[in-house]
Amino acid sequence: xxxxxxxxxxxxxxxxxxxxxxxxxxxxxxxxxxxxxxxxxxxxxxxxxxxxxxxxxxxxxxxxxxxxxxxxxxxxxxxxxxxxxxxxxxxxxxxxxxxxxxxxxxxxxxxxxxxxxxxxxxxxxxxxxxxxxxxxxxxxxxxxxxxxxxxxxxxxxxxxxxxxxxxxxxxxxxxxxxxxxxxxxxxxxxxxxxxxxxxxxxxxxxxxxxxxxxxxxxxxxxxxxxxxxxxxxxxxxxxxxxxxxxxxxxxxxxxxxxxxxxxxxxxxxxxxxxxxxxxxxxxxxxxxxxxxxxxxxxxxxxxxxxxxxxxxxxxxxxxxxxxxxxxxxxxxxxxxxxxxxxxxxxxxxxxxxxxxxxxxxxxxxxxxxxxxxxxxxxxx
Amino acid sequence: xxxxxxxxxxxxxxxxxxxxxxxxxxxxxxxxxxxxxxxxxxxxxxxxxxxxxxxxxxxxxxxxxxxxxxxxxxxxxxxxxxxxxxxxxxxxxxxxxxxxxxxxxxxxxxxxxxxxxxxxxxxxxxxxxxxxxxxxxxxxxxxxxxxxxxxxxxxxxxxxxxxxxxxxxxxxxxxxxxxxxxxxxxxxxxxxxxxxxxxxxxxxxxxxxxxxxxxxxxxxxxxxxxxxxxxxxxxxxxxxxxxxxxxxxxxxxxxxxxxxxxxxxxxxxxxxxxxxxxxxxxxxxxxxxxxxxxxxxxxxxxxxxxxxxxxxxxxxxxxxxxxxxxxxxxxxxxxxxxxxxxxxxxxxxxxxxxxxxxxxxxxxxxxxxxxxxxxxxxxxxxxxxxxxxxxxxxxxxxxxxxxxxxxxxxxxxxxxxxxxxxxxxxxxxxxxxxxxxxxxxxxxxxxxxxxxxxxxxxxxxxxxxxxxxxxxxxxxx
Ligand SMILES: Cc1cc2nc3c(=O)[nH]c(=O)nc-3n(C[C@H](O)[C@H](O)[C@H](O)COP(=O)(O)OP(=O)(O)OC[C@H]3O[C@@H](n4cnc5c(N)ncnc54)[C@H](O)[C@@H]3O)c2cc1C
Numbered sequence: 001x002x003x004x005x006x007x008x009x010x011x012x013x014x015x016x017x018x019x020x021x022x023x024x025x026x027x028x029x030x031x032x033x034x035x036x037x038x039x040x041x042x043x044x045x046x047x048x049x050x051x052x053x054x055x056x057x058x059x060x061x062x063x064x065x066x067x068x069x070x071x072x073x074x075x076x077x078x079x080x081x082x083x084x085x086x087x088x089x090x091x092x093x094x095x096x097x098x099x100x101x102x103x104x105x106x107x108x109x110x111x112x113x114x115x116x117x118x119x120x121x122x123x124x125x126x127x128x129x130x131x132x133x134x135x136x137x138x139x140x141x142x143x144x145x146x147x148x149x150x151x152x153x154x155x156x157x158x159x160x161x162x163x164x165x166x167x168x169x170x171x172x173x174x175x176x177x178x179x180x181x182x183x184x185x186x187x188x189x190x191x192x193x194x195x196x197x198x199x200x201x202x203x204x205x206x207x208x209x210x211x212x213x214x215x216x217x218x219x220x221x222x223x224x225x226x227x228x229x230x231x232x233x234x235x236x237x238x239x240x241x242x243x244x245x246x247x248x249x250x251x252x253x254x255x256x257x258x259x260x261x262x263x264x265x266x267x268x269x270x271x272x273x274x275x276x277x278x279x280x281x282x283x284x285x286x287x288x289x290x291x292x293x294x295x296x297x298x299x300x301x302x303x304x305x306x307x308x309x310x311x312x313x314x315x316x317x318x319x320x321x322x323x324x325x326x327x328x329x330x331x332x333x334x335x336x337x338x339x340x341x342x343x344x345x346x347x348x349x350x351x352x353x354x355x356x357x358x359x360x361x362x363x364x365x366x367x368x369x370x371x372x373x374x375x376x377x378x379x380x
Numbered sequence: 381x382x383x384x385x386x387x388x389x390x391x392x393x394x395x396x397x398x399x400x401x402x403x404x405x406x407x408x409x410x411x412x413x414x415x416x417x418x419x420x421x422x423x424x425x426x427x428x429x430x431x432x433x434x435x436x437x438x439x440x441x442x443x444x445x446x447x448x449x450x451x452x453x454x455x456x457x458x459x460x461x462x463x464x465x466x467x468x469x470x471x472x473x474x475x476x477x478x479x480x481x482x483x484x485x486x487x488x489x490x491x492x493x494x495x496x497x498x499x500x501x502x503x504x505x506x507x508x509x510x511x512x513x514x515x516x517x518x519x520x521x522x523x524x525x526x527x528x529x530x531x532x533x534x535x536x537x538x539x540x541x542x543x544x545x546x547x548x549x550x551x552x553x554x555x556x557x558x559x560x561x562x563x564x565x566x567x568x569x570x571x572x573x574x575x576x577x578x579x580x581x582x583x584x585x586x587x588x589x590x591x592x593x594x595x596x597x598x599x600x601x602x603x604x605x606x607x608x609x610x611x612x613x614x615x616x617x618x619x620x621x622x623x624x625x626x627x628x629x630x631x632x633x634x635x636x637x638x639x640x641x642x643x644x645x646x647x648x649x650x651x652x653x654x655x656x657x658x659x660x661x662x663x664x665x666x667x668x669x670x671x672x673x674x675x676x677x678x679x680x681x682x683x684x685x686x687x688x689x690x691x692x693x694x695x696x697x698x699x700x701x702x703x704x705x706x707x708x709x710x711x712x713x714x715x716x717x718x719x720x721x722x723x724x725x726x727x728x729x730x731x732x733x734x735x736x737x738x739x740x741x742x743x744x745x746x747x748x749x750x751x752x753x754x755x756x757x758x759x760x761x762x763x764x765x766x767x768x769x770x771x772x773x774x775x776x777x778x779x780x781x782x783x784x785x786x787x788x789x790x791x792x793x794x795x796x797x798x799x800x801x802x803x804x805x806x807x808x809x810x811x812x813x814x815x816x817x818x819x820x821x822x823x824x825x826x827x828x829x830x831x832x833x834x835x836x837x838x839x840x841x842x843x844x845x846x847x848x849x850x851x852x853x854x855x856x857x
Binding site for chain 2: 051052053054055056075076105107111112115116118119128132133134135136138139140141142143144145146147148149150151152154155156160171172173174175195198199200201203226227229230233234277278279280281303306307331332333334335350351353354356357358360361363364367368379
């Protein structure tokens with residue numbers, strides 16, 4: 001099925017008599033495998049509105065992310081949350097779409113400063129499981145009218161509704177960027193440096209540490225963006241506080257962040273990949289604990305240490321029991337991002353929730369999708 | 381404003397209810413004498429008042445859960461309350477409801493600079509959250525003008541904003557986790573010191589749910605290191621169009637001011653008479669504030685001033701000292717007080733696309749003539765969040781009704797140009813009946829379905845947000 005209008009899509013969902021597998025560009029093969037008829041969203045494509053002076057962009061959900069980025073770049077703007085492109089890591093082909101990005105709440109290194117995809121999402125239109133055309137939020141930057149279902153739809157992986165249109169707050173591309181880089185730090189020292197940078201007044205827009213062996217020798221990096229003079233000033237201030245950090249600028253700096261954003265060091269390397277969100281200082285603690293428990297892995301720490309990409313052996317449960325055991329003591333959540341279908345069937349891909357929370361999630365799904373036909377089971 | 385008729389069966393249960401509440405709370409935490417329940421009869425939307433059946437002031441999550449279990453068991457509606465500064469009537473009781481106030485729950489539970497968060501009980505006031513960390517040069521960014529009084533509880537329920545949210549975002553962008561007690565007394569931990577949700581983003585929907593999904597008792601909030609400095613610049617223009625264009629050009633240029641505030645002529649004149657901040661007598665005035673070190677501030681202001689000059693301002697005033705900065709902000713900060721000196725006022729809160737600013741201001745001016753009521757505009761221009769202040773005389777029969785009708789027309793205009801009814805104050809009862817102008821019936825139905833899941837009996841703050849007619853069947857069941 002490949003609808004070309006919202007009305008057509010609504011009719012298809014209303015008339016569906018079995019499960020649907022909602023697909024944007026098919027580049028983010030994440031979640032428990034879904035059996036169902038493919039609902040190809042690429043026909044609902046195109047930028048509906050871009051108002052640079054109001055920092056707003058509205059587009060249909062099937063619009064390629066690249067197309068939106070190009071439209072924005074023409075006016076010197078961008079999606080501020082730096083969405084990851086999953087293709088290299090997952091070995092997928094196809095064209096990432098806005099709908100897929102929102103459904104997965106995809107946010108890159110800049111999340112730690114400005115916010116996630118969900119924070120910049122101003123409004124959604126979507127079709128619920130009964131085929132109703134619904135809207136929430138809008139196109140303005142401040143809106144508390146009624147419940148915020150915009151956030152709920154972001155990261156719901158197409159299980160609550162099929163997105164048809166999304167609106168964003170966008171921001172100007174800054175004049176300059178620079179990155180402070182140090183090599184050879186332990187995970188604990190690297191993350192401590194990130195914490196010092198993030199706790200400074202210098203408005204850091206990226207703070208990552210690539211653990212030893214993830215991409216050669218360990219690498220710790222801190223990004224500053226803004227007006228040229230301001231970047232130079234803040235870099236100097238941070239260098240004074242973080243001894244041993246060198247500075248790279250422009251394209252060289254950007255390349256370092258693309259590597260982290262897209263988790264390139266793990267692309268094409270065999271193994272399963274987990275994505276963990278924890279309290280930043282717990283990052284190195286958790287990695288050390290897993291090693292002590294015998295779970296060999298490589299780790300990339302983003303978001304000041306709080307976002308951990310773990311590359312593990314895909315055999316057995318790919319470390320699921322040990323990782324989830326750690327999450328139970330430390331708090332946070334772990335998602336299996338890369339694993340073959342058998343693995344994604346065998347272990348819960350998303351962090352299992354405590355019973356009362358799980359009951360709320362189940363209750364919400366039953367309201368939004370009473371027949372249980374939208375990506376059923378994908379989130380567990 | 382219509383409120384549901386109090387349920388006589390619930391009213392009749394008062395003695396039994398009070399007795400059960402006294403069993404789980406200290407005596408002084410159950411307020412049931414009529415003279416004392418009056419203290420809770422309204423919030424900052426003072427035009428509407430109704431004393432509750434009783435009020436409770438628990439001191440812990442456990443006590444909150446115990447209270448909710450009793451009310452759930454007895455079928456008594458509960459209205460959560462923070463500091464009662466809502467401008468939308470969000471904390472207005474009904475005669476058959478229990479006010480659950482979290483004011484006694486104001487402790488700091490954990491401060492973590494390494495991970496940049498603070499965990500507090502939600503009765504703590506907004507300003508005292510920053511107060512708890514400012515000696516270490518940290519702050520909590522969302523800064524509603526009511527920050528001295530309003531509680532984090534209300535901030536979360538309303539997803540409150542502030543003057544500096546152009547850069548730092550509103551409450552939802554700075555909220556990491558909550559402890560939530562649902563109506564049946566279940567205690568839930570949602571989010572925490574980590575970022576984003578592992579499953580559905582329940583935190584995102586709880587923030588801004590106006591006390592209808594659960595009682596928030598604790599919150600984990602993001603804190604940031606203070607900037608090195610901040611400085612405002614004041615600009616005067618001879619038309620709203622030009623000022624509006626200047627706002628657009630600034631935010632497009634790639635400098636991100638922390639605040640862009642706008643005042644129109646009626647407001648400028650009123651504040652001048654009241655506070656004497658030395659504002660120019662012009663059609664429209666902007667205050668733009670940037671942050672950073674001295675050199676960084678200069679770099680940003682140079683760019684901003686260049687943009688401003690290209691719009692032929694009638695006045696451009698740079699601050700060279702802390703005193704001058706304070707003077708620039710003085711008028712803006714006294715604007716509400718100044719308007720209040722002239723008359724009673726109603727403060728609206730619609731948001732519009734920034735590009736519609738000149739048109740909307742012109743239409744408001746025309747409507748002001750038609751209704752014969754004065755209006756001043758002072759608002760957060762960078763994000764299009766308007767605050768028209770409509771002047772009326774509460775003692776003059778018919779004036780409040782006229783003012784409300786005028787306000788409703790302004791809000792409908794906001795929706796018509798692509799905006800919304802409320803940018804930061806919430807719907808409450810004030811904008812409840814206008815929801816139909818922004819949402820189709822299905823759009824409200826799916827929101828109410830969320831409440832069905834969290835609060836199946838519709839006992840929590842039930843008469844708010846959704847028009848009574850729209851929520852009638854659910855409230856009855
Ligand atoms: C002079 C003035 C200036 C203002 N300026 C701003 C501003 O700049 N920006 C802005 O956004 N707002 C502003 N406001 C509005 C108001 O201050 C905010 O809405 C504030 O967040 C309300 O907080 P409160 O603690 O007083 O909440 P209350 O008024 O007590 O309650 C507000 C809502 O929250 C719910 N609630 C309270 N506690 C809980 C809880 N524990 N769990 C669940 N729900 C709960 C209530 O049921 C109600 O619906 C202003 C108000 C005034 C009077």
